[in-house]
Amino acid sequence: MATDTRLLDGKTVIVTGAGGGVGMGIALACAQHGANVVIAARRTETGDPVAAEIERRGGRARSIRCDVASHADVHAAVDAAVSTFGALDVMVHNALAPVGPPTGIEDVPDETFRGMVGTALRASYLCATAAYPHLRANGGSLILLSSAAGIEGSPYIPAYGLVKAAQRGLAKSLAREWGPDGIRVNCIGPVAMTPAVEEVAKTSPVFTEGLLLNRTPLRRIGDPEADIGPVAVFLASDLSRYMTGQTLIVDGGGFLAF
Amino acid sequence: MTTRAGRRVVVTGDTALAEGVAAGLRELGALVVLLDAAYETEDDVRAAMEAAGDALGGGIDQVVHSWVEAALLDARVFAELSEETWAIACEHTLEVAWWTARQASPALRETQGSLVFLVPTIGMAGGAGYAMLAAVAEGMRVLAKGCGRQWGTTGATCNTVAVAPHHWTGDAAGAELTRNITLSVPAFGDQGDAASDLAPLVALLADDDAHFLTAATMVADGGTWMGL
Secondary structure, rough: OOOOOOOOOOEEEEEEEEOOHHHHHHHHHHHOOOOOEEEEEOOHHHHHHHHHHHHHHOOOOEEEOOOOHHHHHHHHOOOOHHHHHHOOOEEEOOOOOOOOOOHHHHHOHHHHHHHHHHHHHHHHHHHHHHHHHHHHHHHEEEEEEEOOHHOOOOOOHHHHHHHHHHHHHHHHHHHHOOOOOOEEEEEEEEEEEEEEHHHOOOOOHHHHHHHHHHOOOOOOOOOOOHHHHHHHHHOOOOOOOOOEEEEEEEEEOOOOOO | OOOOOOOEEEEEEEOHHHHHHHHHHHOOOEEEEEEOOOOOOOHHHHHHHHHHHHOOOOOOOOEEEEEOOOOOOOOOOOOOOOOOOHHHHHHHHHHHHHHHHHHHHHHHHHHHHHEEEEOOOHHHHHOOOOOHHHHHHHEEEEEEEEEEHHHHHHHHHHHHHHEEEEEHHHHHHHHHHHHHOOOOOOOOOOOOOOHHHHHHHHHHHOOOHHOOOOOEEEEEEOOOOOOO
């Protein structure tokens, strides 16, 4: 995706879970707009190629292995951003553990619940607190990847709705608390075709029976880089300088609330 | 759904809010048990819920969940929060809400009963100094929606009553949080008493008249937050 406008020139962005899917899309889009990007992925086998692609396209990137539920790893990712690029301006927390198959709340395995709490909630705390001093110094931005399920609940994966909602409550509060520090905090609720979604799409009636597409006015599932990435760029850029505490649902119009 | 006289209700939590709602429900004719649980494991909650059901004569018509870790009730600078505090206060409180929904489910499905989460409105509005409480509130509110969706065919309902934050934070902090929520004073001039103002709404959610209401949020803060 070529662009003549570089909205993030000189800024440094960390994206967690950027080894694929929405995270990769956001990382590529931020780089396209001039950002230095730190690819924080659970496995360097997935993160390294994304950093390499950014550099192939003429951008600047660094890949670092990062378990987002680990205090040491998250702080190392922040340190890497600062040591490599001199600053940190935007923290994008996107990574999430597998949500598991659709199931009743009573039957969700403990491991699945704890995985989501760890990668959504613990990680949000870690990413926010590790990034805070740098975001404060630079008038930066924290972006949490949430979901429409965090607003309307999920009939299929109830723990997912719980953690995505908790992230929104956190984001609104941090927006209020950190606003005087010049830090903005917002959420994105994306719907995009990722490898994880492709796997679900093989059997879920939401896809096989066209339920999702039928309720999506734009009649397609989003692309991580072309559709979700630009929204993250907008939230990371000065274009959204007067916007904080908000959730942007980027799903082709599938979820229309309030 | 049941009539109010003799309705069998379990209330979780040990704050003035929980005790006030319990007292109000008793005034309305309900048999009310405050859940006696250690809240350290899901088995604690399961055993306590079974014991509560036995104490109520063998069934539960409504569970009102208001329990939170005490560490959530104080204002804290988020950037100075320790990871341990975050885990104990925020994550564990959500974990207990999750356990409560799972362990209340069998009894409520049997009676086509009602699960109600009591949360502060700052979950929807945000609260500086109370980020953990807001995250918990919003997580519980949307957990309620997931339960409502999943339990619908059984006749059991799951709803949220969102109330003014002072019920958790105390009057001074609550007033400050409210000032940041709205530029106007509450429509009713105050933000509600647990026994006389909130308990009737909780009772309503288990009435037959509310049998078609699930996954909903009723904001009962005297007309303060009006974001819906």
